[in-house]
Amino acid sequence: xxxxxxxxxxxxxxxxxxxxxxxxxxxxxxxxxxxxxxxxxxxxxxxxxxxxxxxxxxxxxxxxxxxxxxxxxxxxxxxxxxxxxxxxxxxxxxxxxxxxxxxxxxxxxxxxxxxxxxxxxxxxxxxxxxxxxxxxxxxxx
Amino acid sequence: xxxxxxxxxxxxxxxxxxxxxxxxxxxxxxxxxxxxxxxxxxxxxxxxxxxxxxxxxxxxxxxxxxxxxxxxxxxxxxxxxxxxxxxxxxxxxxxxxxxxxxxxxxxxxxxxxxxxxxxxxxxxxxxxxxxxxxxxxxxxxxxxxxxxxxxxxxxxxxxxxxxxxxxxxxxxxxxxxxxxxxxxxxxxxxxxxxxxxxxxxxxxxxxxxxxxxxxxxxxxxxxxxxxxxxxxxxxxxxxxxxxxxxxxxxxxxxxxxxxxxxxxxxxxxxxxxxxxxxxxxxxxxxxxxxxxxxxxxxxxxxxxxxxxxxxxxxxxxxxxxxxxxxxxxxxxxxxxxxxxxxxxxxxxxxxxxxxxxxxxxxxxxxxxxxxxxxxxxxxxxxxxxxxxxxxxxxxxxxxxxxx
Numbered sequence: 001x002x003x004x005x006x007x008x009x010x011x012x013x014x015x016x017x018x019x020x021x022x023x024x025x026x027x028x029x030x031x032x033x034x035x036x037x038x039x040x041x042x043x044x045x046x047x048x049x050x051x052x053x054x055x056x057x058x059x060x061x062x063x064x065x066x067x068x069x070x071x072x073x074x075x076x077x078x079x080x081x082x083x084x085x086x087x088x089x090x091x092x093x094x095x096x097x098x099x100x101x102x103x104x105x106x107x108x109x110x111x112x113x114x115x116x117x118x119x120x121x122x123x124x125x126x127x128x129x130x131x132x133x134x135x136x137x138x139x140x141x
Numbered sequence: 142x143x144x145x146x147x148x149x150x151x152x153x154x155x156x157x158x159x160x161x162x163x164x165x166x167x168x169x170x171x172x173x174x175x176x177x178x179x180x181x182x183x184x185x186x187x188x189x190x191x192x193x194x195x196x197x198x199x200x201x202x203x204x205x206x207x208x209x210x211x212x213x214x215x216x217x218x219x220x221x222x223x224x225x226x227x228x229x230x231x232x233x234x235x236x237x238x239x240x241x242x243x244x245x246x247x248x249x250x251x252x253x254x255x256x257x258x259x260x261x262x263x264x265x266x267x268x269x270x271x272x273x274x275x276x277x278x279x280x281x282x283x284x285x286x287x288x289x290x291x292x293x294x295x296x297x298x299x300x301x302x303x304x305x306x307x308x309x310x311x312x313x314x315x316x317x318x319x320x321x322x323x324x325x326x327x328x329x330x331x332x333x334x335x336x337x338x339x340x341x342x343x344x345x346x347x348x349x350x351x352x353x354x355x356x357x358x359x360x361x362x363x364x365x366x367x368x369x370x371x372x373x374x375x376x377x378x379x380x381x382x383x384x385x386x387x388x389x390x391x392x393x394x395x396x397x398x399x400x401x402x403x404x405x406x407x408x409x410x411x412x413x414x415x416x417x418x419x420x421x422x423x424x425x426x427x428x429x430x431x432x433x434x435x436x437x438x439x440x441x442x443x444x445x446x447x448x449x450x451x452x453x454x455x456x457x458x459x460x461x462x463x464x465x466x467x468x469x470x471x472x473x474x475x476x477x478x479x480x481x482x483x484x485x486x487x488x489x490x491x492x493x494x495x496x497x498x499x500x501x502x503x504x505x506x507x508x509x510x511x512x513x514x515x516x517x518x519x520x521x522x523x524x525x526x527x528x529x530x531x532x533x534x535x536x537x538x539x540x541x542x543x544x
Contacts, residue, residue: 079350079351
């Protein structure tokens with residue numbers, strides 16, 4: 001599903017910096033079909049990088065992932081970071097994907113009362129500007 | 142027992158100095174604060190400035206700036222640390238340089254005018270600190286790697302704190318006991334910024350910032366400059382300043398697998414930098430926990446200090462609240478660990494003022510030299526433990542002792 005946050009021209013939050021190492025990831029978000037690097041020996045990794053931290057393989061393919069995972073931990077933020085002033089509180093979270101890697105993200109479509117560590121979550125593609133789509137997560141309904 | 146750390150007891154801190162600390166030191170620049178601290182450290186060491194032949198600065202005030210400002214004619218060792226790294230790193234780099242003979246007497250200095258161009262009056266508590274993000278990287282809104290940005294606005298610490306509380310069933314009161322202890326010490330420290338004692342009710346009712354951290358879990362940013370002079374024990378004797386030197390018994394740096402920009406991949410709590418430092422430090426030290434009279438665990442957040450306490454082995458994961466309750470002195474605020482060891486006798490970053498742990502070094506040296514105010518002086522202070530740095534990155538540890 002797609003969520004558009006604010007008008008594109010007013011998006012003030014930090015944006016990634018595209019590099020040859022991470023472009024495959026952000027391109028996949030733009031296409032609303034998350035892919036992560038999977039090395040020649042089958043290890044997924046995140047954040048995108050040039051070498052497999054487990055086996056040092058330089059070979060990899062951008063490989064589709066389920067977009068489903070488990071809420072490892074989270075923090076409701078009441079004093080916003082720059083650009084987050086319009087959503088207080090917001091939920092910062094670490095999500096462990098079923099494929100293994102952990103993503104830092106925001107949980108959306110939830111409340112402090114509903115959220116629990118260990119909860120199942122799924123990716124939500126947020127088209128935050130014409131150029132950028134980010135991966136947010138929400139509780140699996 | 143065979144020594145596993147060749148540098149043990151070979152290097153000394155012979156001078157410490159600092160600038161005034163203040164919430165918003167209008168009219169001061171970062172170089173002016175750092176230069177004042179450096180001048181004071183050299184004066185404290187009782188050496189002529191020409192004796193300095195090595196300098197470690199930061200990316201904010203580099204060694205070239207310090208050399209020029211201070212008029213030091215000749216240096217043979219130079220280094221600059223990242224601004225977000227600590228004075229403990231500078232001291233350990235300088236120690237390795239004087240021990241190796243790259244220079245004889247090194248000056249290390251750092252500081253920050255965190256509020257340059259703004260005012261605490263117009264930027265309420267924490268707003269500026271959040272906006273500032275990482276002071277080593279500007280502007281925070283555009284140039285940071287996406288993941289690193291999260292870490293530096295502090296949300297990651299909240300999330301990891303929540304994970305610790307979930308996994309080990311530790312209540313928030315455990316963190317509160319650190320805040321209360323530090324504030325009680327600060328109330329007696331004329332150099333401290335926040336001097337009104339707090340209670341557990343104050344702590345539990347404080348304004349929430351990043352759950353589970355309220356405003357009383359977070360350090361108190363100040364403008365500051367800090368410096369030290371480091372040389373070998375042997376050269377301190379040649380200079381005739383060994384009567385006031387403080388000896389570096391053991392030291393280590395430490396990083397876990399997933400530092401700064403990759404912290405979200407940290408596999409578990411035991412793989413954080415805090416544990417890397419603690420394990421390495423105890424291996425290098427013949428002085429043990431029972432031998433130190435003061436423990437200075439870096440307290441950028443209460444949570445960081447508590448993790449240093451866990452990592453250095455005072456109690457087990459999930460046992461901190463019960464353990465700390467049993468260490469309380471009759472005032473109901475001050476902690477004395479195992480009946481022997483005080484915690485953060487200056488008030489730390491939480492209450493004396495946040496200077497990336499530099500204030501711990503200043504306090505440690507002066508406690509060991511037994512020259513703090515009589516009512517604050519820890520009796521028989523002969524060895525102290527310092528663990529400085531965040532949990533994800535820039536970890537360091539030192540054991541200092543009287544000469």
